[in-house]
Amino acid sequence: MTRTSFPAAVLFDLDGTLLDSAPDFVVTANRMLQARGMPEVSLEQLRPAVSKGARAMLAVAFPQMGESERQALVPEFLEIYEALIGQYATLFDGxxxxxxxxxxxxxxxxxxxxxxxxxxxxxxxxxxxxxxxAVLIGGDTLAERKPHPLPLEVAAQRIDIAASACVYVGDDERDIIAARAAGMPSVAALWGYRLDTDDPQSWQADCQYEQPQQLWQPAAWPATQPASA
Structure with a gap:
């Protein structure tokens, strides 16, 4: 049956779903590369790895390094990023x-x-x-992070709406895995960041869309349970 109203609650991933933060991260990585006299990385190179986190982005920027070497660069990466956060990022259109x-x-x-x-x-x-x-849960807020369902479950608790009455929107497979485990309908944001090896069809989200504009109407959202927590 076609929805005639929006869900009681919607939870979103941030980078790659609401915010196009890749430009911030490219500047961050290139400042690190410049300081070492190394060639810069392009937006096209780094963009697919953004939703995978700092370690994945460092693997793109410093492919010649071993994993332990790159791990040691994470604090520097986050420090530079914190100093410029939001200066180059923009909301996705729509x-x-x-x-x-x-x-x-x-x-x-x-x-x-x-x-x-x-x-x-x-x-x-x-x-x-x-x-x-209404609620913000980060990757270090709780003992677990996505793809574990705990962050979504706690977010639903904090807004006092049952998880089954919420919808989660994200651009990474871990988002859809977490939503499914939390009993929360999901939307795959195909406008976000993906590696060439990612196959959104296999994630089995309840819905998937190419643009945020497709979510402007209630009928686009997946079915949910009543909102009583």
Whole structure:
């Protein structure tokens, strides 16, 4: 049956789903490379790895290094990124209109990301989201992170809406795995970051869309259970 209203709550991944943060990360990686007299990495090279996290991006920027060497670079990477966070990033086209449509319908929305919470919280005031975003769970907020369902379960608890009444939107397979394990319908954001080896069809999300604009209408969202927690 076609939905006639938006879900009671929507939880979003951040990087690659709401925020096109790849430009920030390219500048971060290139500052590290410049400091070492090494060739810069391009946006096209780094972009597919963004949703996989700092280690994956460092593997693209420093492919000649061993894993332990790259691991030692993570604090430097995060320090440089923190200093410039949001300067080059932009919302994906259509995201703001989507959020406004949800808000006008009375839908609660929040963010569940694997980005460290302190970094995710720096983004909110830049976008005017401090009051709009009802809950924020970072990758270090809890004992587990996605693909474990705990972050989604706790987010639902904090907004006092049953997980089965929420929808989770993310651009990585771990997002869909976490949602399924939490009993939460999911949307695969195909406009985000993916490696060539990723196959979104195999993730088995309830819905998948190429653009945020496709989520402007209630009928686009997957079916959910009643909102009582």
């Amino acid at each position: 995201v703001e209109t989507m959020l406004q449509a949800l808000e006008e319908a009375g839908t609660t929305w929040g963010i569940v990301t694997n980005k460290p919470e302190y970094l995710a919280r720096l983004i909110l005031p830049q976008l005017g989201w401090e009051q709009r975003c």
